[in-house]
Amino acid sequence: MKCIFCKKDNTHTKSVEHIIPESLGNYTFILPKGMVCDKCNHYFSIKIEKPFLEQDTIKKLRFTEGIPNKRGKVPPLPIIMPHANNAILKKRITSKGKLESHIFYIPKSNPEIPESKANFLIIPHYSQEIDFKNINQVAKFIAKIAVESLALRFSKTEESYNYFLNNSDFNSIINYVRFGTPQNWKVHIRRIYDSSKKWSDEREENFQIVHESDFLFVDDQIKPKDDEYFYEELFFVVVLWGIEFAINICGPEIDGYINWLKNNDYKSPLYTE
Numbered sequence: 649m650k651c652i653f654c655k656k657d658n659t660h661t662k663s664v665e666h667i668i669p670e671s672l673g674n675y676t677f678i679l680p681k682g683m684v685c686d687k688c689n690h691y692f693s694i695k696i697e698k699p700f701l702e703q704d705t706i707k708k709l710r711f712t713e714g715i716p717n718k719r720g721k722v723p724p725l726p727i728i729m730p731h732a733n734n735a736i737l738k739k740r741i742t743s744k745g746k747l748e749s750h751i752f753y754i755p756k757s758n759p760e761i762p763e764s765k766a767n768f769l770i771i772p773h774y775s776q777e778i779d780f781k782n783i784n785q786v787a788k789f790i791a792k793i794a795v796e797s798l799a800l801r802f803s804k805t806e807e808s809y810n811y812f813l814n815n816s817d818f819n820s821i822i823n824y825v826r827f828g829t830p831q832n833w834k835v836h837i838r839r840i841y842d843s844s845k846k847w848s849d850e851r852e853e854n855f856q857i858v859h860e861s862d863f864l865f866v867d868d869q870i871k872p873k874d875d876e877y878f879y880e881e882l883f884f885v886v887v888l889w890g891i892e893f894a895i896n897i898c899g900p901e902i903d904g905y906i907n908w909l910k911n912n913d914y915k916s917p918l919y920t921e
Contacts, residue, residue, distance in 0.1 A: 650813055651685035652799045653826040658682050663689040667796045669697050671710065671717040672888060673858040679796055680803060688826060692792055696825070700789040705779055709843055709889055713856075776842050778891060787835040790893045792825045794884035797861060798897065821897055834902040836894040840916050843889040861886035864894075864917045866904045883908075885917050892916055 651658045665684035668674035684692075700706060707723040709715070716722050780786050795818070802812035812818065824833050846854040864883040881904040882897045894905045912920060 649682040649809075651688055652683055652795065652813065653688045653822055654685060655813065656685060658685040661686050661689075665689050665692075665796065667793055667800065668859050668886075668888070669701065671697075671701050671715065672706075673713075673715050677859065679800060683799060683803065684796070691826070696785075696788050696792050699782070699785045703780055703782065703785065713843055713889065776839055776890070778837060778839055780837065783835065783837075784832060786837065786893070787833045787895065788825060788828075790835050790884070790886065790895045791821050791833055793861075793886055794895050794897055795822055795825055797884060797886075798863070801863075817898060820899065821895075824900075830900060833895065833900040836892075836902050836905050838892050839890055840887065840892045840919075841890040843891075845890060857887070857890075859886065859888050860918055862918055863897075864905070864908070866908050881905075883917075887916070887918060892918075 649658050650656065651661075659682070661682050661684070663684070663686045664681055665679040666674055667677045667679060701710075708725065710723050711725045714722055798818070799809075799812055802808045820830070821833070823829050843856075845856065847857060848854055862885055864885055866881045866883060881899070883894050883905050884897055885892065885894045887893075894902065896902055896904065908917075909915075
């Protein structure tokens with residue numbers, strides 16, 4: 649089997665590629681072993697997933713929802729404590745699956761703060777507002793998820809998998825994810841529901857949606873002077889904890905998705921029926 653990104657033989661791969669990182673709560677949406685080689689897997693972990701997870705919007709989300717990494721650690725949140733220069737609030741998942749919180753502070757003068765003077769703390773409110781500082785990092789992260797999700801769709805048979813590997817229509821976004829060319833790829837971002845939103849199943853038990861995704865074909869009819877033809881675009885739409893991301897698999901532009909939203913009352917493609 650060949651790697652979907654570098655196209656090199658991947659027979660002896662050892663790693664398992666999570667389409668969405670475990671640090672965002674995904675434990676089941678993974679690729680079969682061999683579809684992504686160890687070298688590409690390591691590259692994505694360091695160069696694409698880590699920068700995305702370190703953005704403030706995602707760190708605050710993970711803290712608020714208590715989403716741990718592989719080692720059971722949740723990103724700390726800066727807080728304000730009286731008589732302290734700096735303080736952070738940490739959460740961790742215990743071996744019994746319990747979420748615990750701990751406060752760590754740096755005193756202004758004395759290493760010990762009198763208990764009577766440290767009887768309250770101020771925790772900044774986590775807003776549902778989206779504020780990504782580096783959009784290109786976000787675009788690469790979503791593009792990586794898009795390519796792997798598409799590859800998973802084509803992995804059902806050897807024939808369809810080879811079709812995916814040899815289809816030049818996907819080369820641009822694959823090169824963007826793995827090699828950074830072209831340098832910019834647009835991504836559409838918006839929140840469609842709160843990260844803490846509770847849903848109910850048939851048994852009326854509440855749950856949260858960690859991630860959901862699908863593909864959207866858009867046909868834009870273009871009429872030249874003497875002929876008529878259709879231009880088709882394929883978009884990947886994924887929602888992570890209520891934040892919807894959309895990216896064009898066939899090219900770096902996002903206008904087709906924005907036009908689709910306008911024509912569909914800005915409803916998410918995941919909730920149009």
